[in-house]
Amino acid sequence: MFPDDDEFEFSAPDRGWNYEPSRAELFRDFTSPVYTTDAEGWLTYYNDSAAELWGYRPELGKTRWCGCWRIYTPDGALLPLDQCPMAVAIKSGQPIRGVQAVLERPDGTRIPFMPYPTPLRDSSGNLVAASNVLLKITNLNASGPTDLPAEEWAAPVLEIRAAGLHLEDLTGSLQATLAALADVEFNYQIDCERLEGWSGSADEKDRVLNQLGQKRQHQREALNKRFQQLQQDAVHAMMRGAPDPKRATTRVPSGCDTVH
Structure with a gap:
């Protein structure tokens, strides 16, 4: 009734009958x-x-x-x-x-x-x-x-202009810039640690590391430039607040003064 196994010929379904695309x-x-x-x-x-x-x-x-x-x-x-x-x-x-x-x-x-x-x-x-x-x-x-680009997102500190700012404001901005510089180094370290377990292409890993290094350099340059400008602004602010020795006057007693 049924053919022998050796003689049985299985006809496979047409190609693609259960095909699932990737x-x-x-x-x-x-x-x-x-x-x-x-x-x-x-x-x-x-x-x-x-x-x-x-x-x-x-x-x-x-x-x-x-x-x-x-x-x-x-x-x-x-x-x-x-x-x-x-x-x-x-x-x-x-x-x-x-x-x-x-x-x-x-x-x-x-x-x-x-x-x-x-x-x-x-x-x-x-x-x-x-x-x-x-x-x-x-x-x-x-x-x-x-x-x-990275240098324009470098730090969350505000743009500072010297005119009209008090020394206390500039001091706070200097501290914020120093903190941002520290954040750059910390984030760079965290970024590099993310790649420690990388098992993919070595070329891709090197490319990412190179991008991270460039970002770090751009951010440091932008923040260092800002820090130097703030230092100059602080010096100018101190000079504005200092008394002018050329305008300082000493009251000389006159003959009209009464001495008791």
Whole structure:
């Protein structure tokens, strides 16, 4: 009734009957920056546009939530990566829309963007992955600069002009600049430590380290220049506040003075 096993010839189904395209194929023609993660938020794929936006190529499976080197809120506050829009979308199981953020590349350049993180579910409704499209924006909340280089984001200290400022104001600005210089060194150390466990391309690691070094140098130069200017302003302020010896007068008793 049934043929012998040796004589039975299995006819395989046509090629592609159960074919599932890879993420690279799915997003091949997608020109906007896009990346995907697993259900825990670990990066599983990103396209070339995302790598270009981030300024480097993060390691798949070892980078979590987002490939941005750092993320800031629109007002400039540092946003922990586990609180970024993608992390919120995965943790809540809901897509995030209408938010803005600012990413920072390893070289210090900051770029405003709008993320569109979306949890992906299987047929049973279980969250199995997530995708995120990143749209670069040129007008952050209708104001503010974009694509600023590292030296222009170097320090959170205010621009100072000597005219009309008291010495106490300049002293505070000098202290703030010194603190910003210390932050540059601390952040550089933290950045380098992030690469200690790097297992990807050695060339990519060297490229990132070079960007970090350039950012550090630009920030130090900008802050040192500001510090020197503040020192000069402080000297001028002290000179303005000092009495002029040429105008100092000594009262000489006259004959009209009465001596008791």
